Amino acid sequence: MSTNLPYFRYHPDPVASGSIRESAETCACCERATGWTYTATFYTAQDVTGRFCPWCIADGSAAERFEGDFTDSFGLDGVDAETLEQVTRRTPSFHAWQDPHWLVHCNDAAAFIGEVGYTELTAHPEALDQLRADLRLNGWHDATQLENFLTHLGHGASEMLFRCTSCGTHLAYADAS
Structure with missing residues (x-):
């Protein structure tokens, strides 16, 4: 895993899983080209043009700005509110045939x-x-x-x-x- 990326406790190697990849794309949230982009799901009712950088996922700004989640809360029964927030709104999801769940x-x-x-x-x-x-x-x-x-x-x-x-x-x- 690249050491310059933010650390995600619940998805420790998003590059290996294919959820984050190197890219020259500009982030839809911070509008910067960070060299990395998110490639998996984001659930929102808003129209989002483009993808997010890992930093806007990690600090929660992408989820907050676009009122969305990276992962559905299905399966996260019994975790506290802080963990639920961390997984659904501040952690990159992953590619799956069906809706991914944690x-x-x-x-x-x-x-x-x-x-x-x-x-x-x-x-x-x-x-x-x-x-x-x-x-x-x-x-x-x-x-x-x-x-x-x-x-x-x-x-x-x-x-x-x-x-x-x-x-x-x-x-x-x-x-x-």
Whole structure:
């Protein structure tokens, strides 16, 4: 990660995830060309022409000026108001097939690590076990079909990997087209 970018507690490497990239574009908020631009979602009723720089995301000025959020609050149940504000209005979101949502662990939002496939996910067995359990709760009762789905990620589906900011436990959710 580039050291000159602002640090995002809940998305520690937005360059690696593709949410922020180098660019000569001018920021829609501060109207400066900072060398970096945000590439993922922003939800607002206003007409925004252009993209935001990481600094206008980090300090909240983009969300405030354009009355919007970078991430929906879905999944952030149980976090305090300050954390909710930090994740939805001061943290870059990420690219997903469906609307991205944040995971919570230890009563705090988890840090988004990135989109992964089955091979990468097997390095985090606690996340894989949690994902299997979540998928079973959502109707995947056939173990063979469930494992087939998990092992063939990347064909219209992927896993979003997170890490608890308190205890370090990895978590994941399935995102499909």
